[in-house]
Amino acid sequence: MEPAANTNGREPVLEVKGLHAAYRRNRVLEDVTFEVMPGTLTAIVGPNGAGKSTLLKTMLGLHPRLGGEVRFFGTSYRNAKLRVGYVPQRGSVDWDFPTDALDVVLMGLYGRIGWFRRPGRRHREQALEALAKMGMADFAKRQISELSGGQQQRVFLARALVQDADLYLLDEPLAGVDAATERAIMEMLKTLRAAGKTVMVVHHDLQTVEDDFDHVLLLNRTVIAHGPTGEVFTQETIARAYGGWLRRREMVPG
Amino acid sequence: MIGLSHNALWVLASMLMLGTASGLVGCFAYWKRHSLMSDALAHAALPGVVAGYAILGFKSLPVMLLGAAASALLGALAVSWIRSGSRVKEDTAMGIILSVFFGLGIMLLAIVNRLPGGGQSGLDSFIFGQAAAMVRQDMRTMAAAAAIVLLVVLVSYKEWKLHLFDPAFASGLGLSGRLMDAAYLTLLVAVIVIGIQAVGVILMAALLIIPAVSARYWTNAFGTMLALSAGFGGGAGAVGACVSTLGDGWPTGPFIVLAAAGTFLVSLLFGPRKGLLVRAMQRREQMRKLQTRAIRSDKLTEGEALP
Amino acid sequence: MRTRKSNRAIVRALALLATLLLLPACGSGAEGGADGAANGSGGLSPDGAIRVVTTIAQIADPLSVIGGDRVRVESLMGPGVDPHLYQASQGDIRKLGNADVIFYNGLHLEANMLRAFGQIGKSRPVLAVGEAIPEDRLLRDETGAVDPHVWFDIDLWKIALGAAVEELKALSPDDAALFEANKRDYFARMDALKEEAARKMSSIPEQRRVLVTAHDAFGYFGRMLGLEVVGLQGLSTEDEIGLGDIERTIELLVERQVPAVFVESSINPRSVEAVIEGAKERGLNVRLGGELFSDAMGGAGTEEGTYIGMFRHNVETIHQALTGEE
Numbered sequence: 001m002e003p004a005a006n007t008n009g010r011e012p013v014l015e016v017k018g019l020h021a022a023y024r025r026n027r028v029l030e031d032v033t034f035e036v037m038p039g040t041l042t043a044i045v046g047p048n049g050a051g052k053s054t055l056l057k058t059m060l061g062l063h064p065r066l067g068g069e070v071r072f073f074g075t076s077y078r079n080a081k082l083r084v085g086y087v088p089q090r091g092s093v094d095w096d097f098p099t100d101a102l103d104v105v106l107m108g109l110y111g112r113i114g115w116f117r118r119p120g121r122r123h124r125e126q127a128l129e130a131l132a133k134m135g136m137a138d139f140a141k142r143q144i145s146e147l148s149g150g151q152q153q154r155v156f157l158a159r160a161l162v163q164d165a166d167l168y169l170l171d172e173p174l175a176g177v178d179a180a181t182e183r184a185i186m187e188m189l190k191t192l193r194a195a196g197k198t199v200m201v202v203h204h205d206l207q208t209v210e211d212d213f214d215h216v217l218l219l220n221r222t223v224i225a226h227g228p229t230g231e232v233f234t235q236e237t238i239a240r241a242y243g244g245w246l247r248r249r250e251m252v253p254g
Numbered sequence: 255m256i257g258l259s260h261n262a263l264w265v266l267a268s269m270l271m272l273g274t275a276s277g278l279v280g281c282f283a284y285w286k287r288h289s290l291m292s293d294a295l296a297h298a299a300l301p302g303v304v305a306g307y308a309i310l311g312f313k314s315l316p317v318m319l320l321g322a323a324a325s326a327l328l329g330a331l332a333v334s335w336i337r338s339g340s341r342v343k344e345d346t347a348m349g350i351i352l353s354v355f356f357g358l359g360i361m362l363l364a365i366v367n368r369l370p371g372g373g374q375s376g377l378d379s380f381i382f383g384q385a386a387a388m389v390r391q392d393m394r395t396m397a398a399a400a401a402i403v404l405l406v407v408l409v410s411y412k413e414w415k416l417h418l419f420d421p422a423f424a425s426g427l428g429l430s431g432r433l434m435d436a437a438y439l440t441l442l443v444a445v446i447v448i449g450i451q452a453v454g455v456i457l458m459a460a461l462l463i464i465p466a467v468s469a470r471y472w473t474n475a476f477g478t479m480l481a482l483s484a485g486f487g488g489g490a491g492a493v494g495a496c497v498s499t500l501g502d503g504w505p506t507g508p509f510i511v512l513a514a515a516g517t518f519l520v521s522l523l524f525g526p527r528k529g530l531l532v533r534a535m536q537r538r539e540q541m542r543k544l545q546t547r548a549i550r551s552d553k554l555t556e557g558e559a560l561p
Numbered sequence: 562m563r564t565r566k567s568n569r570a571i572v573r574a575l576a577l578l579a580t581l582l583l584l585p586a587c588g589s590g591a592e593g594g595a596d597g598a599a600n601g602s603g604g605l606s607p608d609g610a611i612r613v614v615t616t617i618a619q620i621a622d623p624l625s626v627i628g629g630d631r632v633r634v635e636s637l638m639g640p641g642v643d644p645h646l647y648q649a650s651q652g653d654i655r656k657l658g659n660a661d662v663i664f665y666n667g668l669h670l671e672a673n674m675l676r677a678f679g680q681i682g683k684s685r686p687v688l689a690v691g692e693a694i695p696e697d698r699l700l701r702d703e704t705g706a707v708d709p710h711v712w713f714d715i716d717l718w719k720i721a722l723g724a725a726v727e728e729l730k731a732l733s734p735d736d737a738a739l740f741e742a743n744k745r746d747y748f749a750r751m752d753a754l755k756e757e758a759a760r761k762m763s764s765i766p767e768q769r770r771v772l773v774t775a776h777d778a779f780g781y782f783g784r785m786l787g788l789e790v791v792g793l794q795g796l797s798t799e800d801e802i803g804l805g806d807i808e809r810t811i812e813l814l815v816e817r818q819v820p821a822v823f824v825e826s827s828i829n830p831r832s833v834e835a836v837i838e839g840a841k842e843r844g845l846n847v848r849l850g851g852e853l854f855s856d857a858m859g860g861a862g863t864e865e866g867t868y869i870g871m872f873r874h875n876v877e878t879i880h881q882a883l884t885g886e887e
């Protein structure tokens with residue numbers, strides 16, 4: 001893959017136009033529109049309930065879309081599935097499930113292994129490699145229920161790595177992890193960017209946005225601001241994103 | 255086993271296979287956190303069975319089973335409709351459907367029992383089952399059911415593992431959650447419908463729930479848990495059937511459930527994973543270690559108890 | 562999308578529906594007998610005929626013949642209905658409430674209706690005709706429970722019907738003579754039936770005189786006519802059949818080389834079919850000899866819908882199956 005370069009003249013990796021979504025009776029996403037260029041590392045920030053998780057889920061078809069359009073690499077998600085890697089929230093999974101870390105990472109390869117076929121030695125080696133990249137090689141055969149929060153998150157990252165996608169969407173990967181894991185994850189994301197991949201991260205910590213992310217998307221039901229961090233991440237935009245969220249909640253008609 | 259009559263053999267084989275199929279499907283239900291759903295759907299099948307007879311006017315097993323499947327599926331739909339459209343939690347929704355459908359079934363049964371030939375329809379036997387009356391044809395049916403379930407599980411084993419563990423990620427990879435849910439529901443309803451003839455609506459849930467829960471105490475691997483669950487289910491079926499031959503008038507269905515409950519008790523006490531005995535031993539081991547350390551660091555003299 | 566209010570309404574409606582549907586399932590409506598029992602206790606209907614309600618048709622049919630048009634008889638349990646499991650509905654309670662006199666078999670046959678009878682009995686005559694039979698003539702099983710299927714013993718049934726007729730005479734003394742005469746005629750027919758049955762049964766070869774049926778309904782029949790009777794289930798259809806019952810029955814069939822077994826009109830034939838298949842495996846080709854009327858009688862308006870016709874049908878069917886082709 002070509003290294004990240006000037007984005008002028010390149011095709012956007014992700015285009016969202018006028019996306020609408022609701023959760024129960026509240027409108028969660030309203031007329032969300034933005035474009036993401038390749039080779040960027042974007043933080044999606046906003047107050048709780050602003051629709052950050054819902055944005056990822058709606059784009060991937062995991063949550064019903066009420067309107068709008070989403071294009072991945074210029075085509076629909078179904079056609080681009082193999083190029084998109086999704087890392088859901090750690091809490092969305094039952095870590096009590098009887099399986100080990102290697103097995104979870106292997107799951108990332110199921111798309112390539114093919115339905116109804118067994119994983120082969122080569123696949124297992126790939127999975128082990130990914131675990132090693134996240135510093136979890138020793139834990140390959142450990143039950144996932146015995147892993148700490150940070151270790152679980154690393155396993156999730158390893159699973160994403162093994163997918164070898166071009167666009168990664170991560171939902172709160174740094175929530176509740178120890179400092180060492182946080183560093184390891186951010187290092188990995190930057191390595192991915194250096195390799196030309198595109199990464200979007202739903203992020204909760206405003207302090208680290210400027211240090212780690214070259215782009216930021218401020219979301220509060222709609223896009224407050226989106227662009228290079230230096231330009232767009234200002235007192236004013238932050239205030240707009242976080243200030244008004246306590247006021248009225250719009251009801252969905254009908 | 256010497257001295258087993260042909261009938262006993264048919265019952266034994268049928269129950270063995272039913273138990274195996276139930277154990278497998280029940281394992282899936284366990285990881286979907288749907289164990290109560292098995293109970294709800296088994297009960298929901300009753301009105302369909304009765305309607306199948308009432309509409310036709312005479313007894314036809316295929317029609318009654320079709321009715322059972324239809325009303326069980328209706329129940330499943332009703333549960334998800336209630337959940338998606340209201341604030342009612344899933345287990346509450348299942349409880350509602352269980353009682354409403356079962357009540358409807360009992361009501362229809364009371365009506366049918368008044369019709370000429372109503373007593374002959376054998377509808378009452380769907381409530382508690384009539385395992386003792388299994389014949390060669392039933393054995394073939396059970397065998398087919400078990401074979402199909404086994405085939406589905408083996409062929410798409412890793413797909414099931416993925417779907418049960420992380421359905422969102424699975425969907426992202428292209429494994430449609432809806433397809434897997436539909437397949438799971440089909441298997442569940444099929445096993446329920448075939449099983450209620452043998453053990454009845456009320457006891458079917460036990461066969462679906464207990465083997466899986468028991469298996470959990472023995473292993474940390476999903477594949478092993480599936481195999482154990484199938485084994486416990488089949489074993490309970492076989493043992494229960496055997497024991498019921500020993501006494502005069504001993505009903506087969508309840509003995510199977512008791513056998514299953516027995517495996518659960520053993521698993522709870524002696525299972526290496528969080529079994530009570532193992533836990534007690536581990537605790538004692540840790541207390542001992544603590545005490546040894548305390549003695550070594552001179553905090554205690556030997557023989558003195560920990561504070 | 563549904564609003565909050567309509568969601569709550571839906572849940573409430575479902576809960577209400579669940580409650581309504583479960584109410585009839587909670588046992589017989591004996592409590593509802595209050596309003597039914599309010600009208601007409603003891604008085605006769607406008608045209609002077611006695612309104613008789615019975616549980617089983619084996620009581621209703623003979624009484625309708627004996628009473629002629631001086632009675633209007635109705636039975637709660639129709640053809641094919643199992644009295645062991647029967648539960649009274651609100652409609653039945655109303656019928657009982659409108660009757661002048663009620664007859665039931667007793668001896669624990671109508672197990673689920675005893676409470677209803679207790680209630681009704683406070684306002685009108687209710688008679689368990691089977692209990693008019695002297696105790697020493699009743700059959701018991703090995704646990705001591707009384708066999709309630711007394712209508713299969715013609716002499717015993719004459720006693721039971723006689724008691725019912727006495728009750729009718731008491732209610733309508735003017736018709737007493739008519740009732741007595743009709744009763745004598747009917748009893749004569751019953752005696753003829755008994756002779757015919759005895760003749761037919763004795764023409765069956767000795768060792769083949771085994772009657773295997775779905776449940777133990779034919780004890781009195783067997784005693785009266787010299788048949789050994791074996792039922793798969795016990796005296797009541799409430800018990801579930803176990804493998805032991807099926808195996809025991811097959812043993813007997815093979816041992817005695819019995820040519821035929823019988824299903825019953827009010828019972829699921831599945832267990833009998835299992836017996837037949839099991840016996841086949843042992844090399845014995847047992848035929849399904851036919852359907853017998855055990856607890857219920859045949860359809861209204863048919864020959865088998867009458868007591869005598871039903872009895873005769875049983876005798877014919879058994880005779881043909883046990884003597885017929887090998």
